[in-house]
Amino acid sequence: MSSSCSPTADSTFPCHQCGLCxxxxxxxxxxxxxxxxxxxxxxxxxxxxxxxxxxxxxxICRVDRMYATRYVRLYSxxxxxxxxxxxxxxxxxxPGPGGQPEGKAVFRK
Ligand code: SF4
Numbered sequence: 001m002s003s004s005c006s007p008t009a010d011s012t013f014p015c016h017q018c019g020l021c022x023x024x025x026x027x028x029x030x031x032x033x034x035x036x037x038x039x040x041x042x043x044x045x046x047x048x049x050x051x052x053x054x055x056x057x058x059x060i061c062r063v064d065r066m067y068a069t070r071y072v073r074l075y076s077x078x079x080x081x082x083x084x085x086x087x088x089x090x091x092x093x094x095p096g097p098g099g100q101p102e103g104k105a106v107f108r109k
Pocket of ligand 1: 021022025034041042043044045050051052053054057058061
């Protein structure tokens with residue numbers, strides 16, 4: 001990846017680590033392959049509420065990589081972040097368990 005395609009170092013996606021994207025992979029064609037059968041990702045560790053393969057998670061789970069490889073010519077980084085945050089808000093607005101954040105970090109720092 002060339003540096004010209006990468007977000008700048010200070011442009012980290014503002015993930016609030018709610019875990020809703022990991023618990024609703026059935027809602028996107030691009031993440032359905034991760035569905036363990038109930039809409040939650042097969043790599044989502046329910047006991048610790050974290051990603052069990054975080055270091056090796058697929059590109060679709062990496063906002064910065066998806067931007068650099070697919071969307072850099074379509075959006076600015078701030079526009080792309082805003083679009084992703086709209087998706088976060090839509091997940092949070094879902095009724096029932098899918099829209100109820102579990103309140104713990106999904107991603108290990
Ligand atoms: S970050 Fe990990 S747990 Fe979440 S959807 Fe991606 S692979 Fe699954």
